[in-house]
Amino acid sequence: MVKKYTVAIVASAMLLLTGCSQKSDVDASAQKGAESADSKLNQLGAGDGMMKLSDEEMKAQLIKDLEGKVESVYFAFDKYNITDESNSKISANSKLLGEGKAGELKIRIEGNCDEWGTDEYNYALGLKRAKASQDAMIASGTSADRISIVSYGESNPVCTEHNKECWAKNRRADFKLLP
Amino acid sequence: MNYIVVFLLFISNIFAVDATMEIVKRLEYIPxxxxxxxxxxxxxxxxxxxxxxxxxxxxxxxxxxxxxxxxxxxxxxxxxxxxxxxxxxxxxxxxxxxxxxxxxxxxxxxxxxxxxxxxxxxxxxxxxxxxxxxxxxxxxxxxxxxxxxxxPSIEWMENFVVFSKFITAKQSDIVISDYTLTFQKTVVKGGFNIFPKWADKSKESFYYTKYLNKPTLFKYNLFSGKNEKIIESDGMLSCSDVSEDGTKLLLTMAPKGQPDIFVFDINSKTKKQVTNYSGIDVNGNFVDDDKRIVFVSDRLGYPNIFAQTIGSSGVEQLVYQGKNNNSCTAFKNYIVYTSRESENEFGGNTFNLYMISTKSDFIRRLTPLGDNQFPKFSQDGESIIYIRNYKNQSALGIIRVNYNKSYLYPLQSGKIQSIDW
Known part of the structure; x- marks a missing residue:
């Protein structure tokens, strides 16, 4: 009984295989006169090019990431001395910006002031804040050659309301990165 | 023309007790x-x-x-x-x-x-x-x-005023206007442009600072449109004053990260450092036939007004009152400066203008209230223009020094940052 079933299954399988072989032969003969549409497709690369960033794009991405991590430091009214809290932030910034590819980037420290005073003095005050931050960065191990400073006086506010909390946010030094 | 609101701020005998002041040319009869x-x-x-x-x-x-x-x-x-x-x-x-x-x-x-x-x-x-x-x-x-x-002549009313107008962060335009701000025309647009200063008495050109890779001083001609690069500096750069003959500029620069005052010769394109202090020296003004400067420094621990002869290192303190005297303008023997006299750094009585004489102990308060900044003498010394910020509004103020009167012209929108006339 078992023998009968085995013979039947083997016979059926042979029929199926024979059938498939015949269909394949038909298709192959039909392709002989067809025009290929895949010549350009065959020239395509492995398909990973779309994900590849240029060096410039990678640097821009790195700068964006790092600028999201570095911390600004803040100053008291009419002052440009670095507090202990600010010094800790600057040390952390210095460490972060010295690691790996970040260490190849230039750093621009921008000094800023609150809205009190539209005078040249405010620009000088912003510059001294940037300079004090630069000195602290150098003391934390960052090469002086990598750092430039600039002052925007009261012209680069992050907060435009007219209250003490807002003014305090504007008395700051920002750490920007350049390729 | 609602914005040409002229406020009579105060009428007081500003110079009544100053024996050193020049005689006021008063009319015998006011028609x-x-x-x-x-x-x-x-x-x-x-x-x-x-x-x-x-x-x-x-x-x-x-x-x-x-x-x-x-x-x-x-x-x-x-x-x-x-x-x-x-x-x-x-x-x-x-x-x-x-x-x-x-x-x-x-x-x-x-x-x-x-x-x-x-x-x-x-x-x-x-x-x-x-x-x-x-x-x-x-x-x-x-x-x-x-x-x-x-x-007495009022021909100054026909002159242009030039100022920088804050647009948004790191963006300011240079605008010319009449003295009432009624007429305004933007002449330098795009980017960050500040500290306009007339190049000479003709007022055909002005210097201004444009932020490129570094703060850069340009000279712009209103009529030809020529925009000439003069000099650049790390950190900051402003043209604070121009000599009587227009050939020398007082610049605040920071080539080594320290804001100091330099004399720049327009013809030879060379600069000479005047002040040398590790803190802030800024806002130089020529006085005494352009041989001496009056400037702002924090060398006593707070901003105050000092004088120094060009070429010498001796510095003289000129003002002995106020806790934050952070800008000044000079005409002959007279100096007008900004002072914060309140203990409260953001009090209502924030920054006022004062006038002193270098030849006597004369001192007079010129403004009654508000945040009054950036005073500039007129070329004839008879008026002072300044920026007043009060209740979130920026205005151009004019003090007629010989007539004991002051007027304000509010800016409709934006904020005046720095000004010259």
Whole structure:
């Protein structure tokens, strides 16, 4: 009984295989006169090019990431001395910006002031804040050659309301990165 | 023209007790003046006629040489030498008719009449090629009327004012205007442009700082459009003053990260460091025939006003009051500076202007309240222009030093950052 079933299954399988072989032969003969549409497709690369960033794009991405991590430091009214809290932030910034590819980037420290005073003095005050931050960065191990400073006086506010909390946010030094 | 609101801030005897001040050229008699416009003008001409009237009223008041009637009368007969108003009071009658042309130009025919004798003092026509320039047309009429009564010159009213206007973070434009801010034209746009300073007395060009890779000083010619790069500096750069002959500039620069004052020679393109201090030295002004400078420094631990002879290292403290004296302007022996005298750093009485003499212990407070900044003497020394920020509004202020009067012209939008005239 078992023998009968085995013979039947083997016979059926042979029929199926024979059938498939015949269909394949038909298709192959039909392709002989067809025009290929895949010549350009065959020239395509492995398909990973779309994900590849240029060096410039990678640097821009790195700068964006790092600028999201570095911390600004803040100053008291009419002052440009670095507090202990600010010094800790600057040390952390210095460490972060010295690691790996970040260490190849230039750093621009921008000094800023609150809205009190539209005078040249405010620009000088912003510059001294940037300079004090630069000195602290150098003391934390960052090469002086990598750092430039600039002052925007009261012209680069992050907060435009007219209250003490807002003014305090504007008395700051920002750490920007350049390729 | 609601924005030409002229506020009379204070009338006090600012210089009454200063024996060292120059004699004030006061008129023995202040003539009264009334103004009349032509009736039945076209809508467009009527519109500009009303605007011209408001500027004229402001000019006559600011001059200090007239008692001006604010109300605008009217006439139908331009040739008549009498007023239609039987109750008119005054010594002078200014009649004018405004004509708008299809090419956009504006023509004003004006007559000045002596009401005491019903005689014609002058009859003139004035024109501007674009109607929005009407403030300068009105200022010219005011200057001519003023000349007619032989009062001290008010020709400064015809000069341009140049200022930087804050747009948004790291963006400021350079704008020229008349002294009332009624006419405004942006001349440097895009990017961050600050500290405009007239290049010489002709006021055809001005210096300004543009932020490129580094703060860079340019010289811009209003008429040719030529924009010439002068010098650049790390950190900051501002042209604080120009010598009498226009050949030397006082620059605040920071080539080594320290803000110090330098003299820059326009012809040789060389600079010479004047101050050398590890803190802040800024805002230099030439005094004493351009041989000495007055400047702001924090060398005593807070900003204050000092003087130094160019070429020497000795520094003299000029001001002994105030806790934060952070800007100054000089004319001959007189210095006007900004001072914060309140203990509360953000109190209501925040920054006021004071005037001192380098030749005596004279000192006078010039402003009563608010945040008053960036004082600049006029070229004749008779007026001081400044920026006033009060209740979130930026305004251009003018102090007429010989007339004990002060006026404010609010900026409709934006914030004035730095100014020169």
């Amino acid at each position: 009264g003046i009334v103004i009349e416009e032509k009736t039945m003008q076209s809508d467009n001409a009527g519109y500009y006629s009303k605007k011209i009237h408001k500027v004229l009223v402001g000019d006559f008041k600011v001059s200090g040489h007239f008692n001006v009637d604010d109300t605008l009368g009217s006439f139908s007969d331009f040739e008549s030498l009498i007023s239609l108003n039987p109750n008119v009071k005054g010594d002078l009658l200014l009649k004018y008719e405004t004509i708008t042309n299809s090419d956009g130009s504006l023509l004003v025919n004006a007559k000045l009449i002596n009401l005491k004798g019903n005689s014609l003092l002058f009859s003139k026509s004035y024109t501007v090629s674009k109607s929005e320039r009407f403030p300068f047309l009105a200022h010219k009429i005011a200057v001519d009327v003023n000349k007619q009564i032989n009062a």
